[in-house]
Amino acid sequence: MSSTELAREALPQRIKRKVKNALGPWGVFLEGFVRHPVMVGSIVPSSRFVIRKMLAPVDWDNCKLFVEYGPGVGTFCQPVLDRLPRDGMLLVIDTNPDFIEYLRRTITDSRFVAVLGSAADVEDIVKAHGHEKADYVLSGLPFSTLPDGVGPAIAAATHRVIRKGGAFLVYQFTPRARDFMARHFKRIDSGLEVINVPPCCMYWGWKDED
Template structure:
């Protein structure tokens, strides 16, 4: 790389930094979407109505480990941390280094762990953090556009990692995530949130206690 190319790269990096500073988390989210729209799935983070409805069924008093796939810029993060017990832990998993870097820079809570990786490997990630099972797993991943074989692998791994009585919580703009959940979880509750851009299908797959 010659001097002119290096100067140009520095200018681009500086412009990106200024854009993020001006737009805050929305800018980071938009940049992440532009870089990998297949994995992000939406150009706008979830609404507060979606957040509230998705987390309503969670038994926070008995939640020791909460896991989230595709946290983006942390739309759900503060709400989860506000409800999570002091001795609980929260693991978020994302394949986008831009989002993981942003979360590590902006969330300072000893219970919070941002992991760069794939949700397919949730079992290994959970064990690496000293747990065998998760109480709840939340996913906003776009199951309908994931590479072939990835969605079923994530659904199967999630079923294995969720404890009995726990749940897999999904929100997506189609029924695909709910349908994959139903392949493993015997009880799936479904909802729909209109006040979101775009409106989305909500699903809670519960693992039998037997």
């Protein structure tokens, strides 16, 4: 293949890279959605109204480890870090290497750790980073479209890894996520945020002290 042919072949990739760089995090998010639509819940990141309402019940003074599944381009990451104590840790887990690479490159906070892996392995990941339990786990994963058995496995592992008094925070675009949570969490608070595309269902599954 000649140098001219190589240049022609590389042109679409250069254009793609320039467009993605121009769009910033939106470009990374859009590419992630196109490549893995089953694993990314929405083509549009969550609104600030969803973020604020989702994080409101967290007892930040007693939060040492906050875990997030499917952080994407970090829509929740900075809001969590803004609230997290100085000695806390935000541990995010995603199966998309593009998202993990982007987060590691753009978030330099020493309390932040991004792991390429499955949420079903959260117990091992948490232990590997020096913790026995998580205080809170946040998830925007589309439970209803995950491969068979993955959703239930994640819900079960999440219940085991959360400390008593902690909670599983879930935001989705269908109410089916509650079914996965209800198998393990007896007390589930719910909410709805319409200022989002699409409107967002929110659930807080509490792991009771008793």
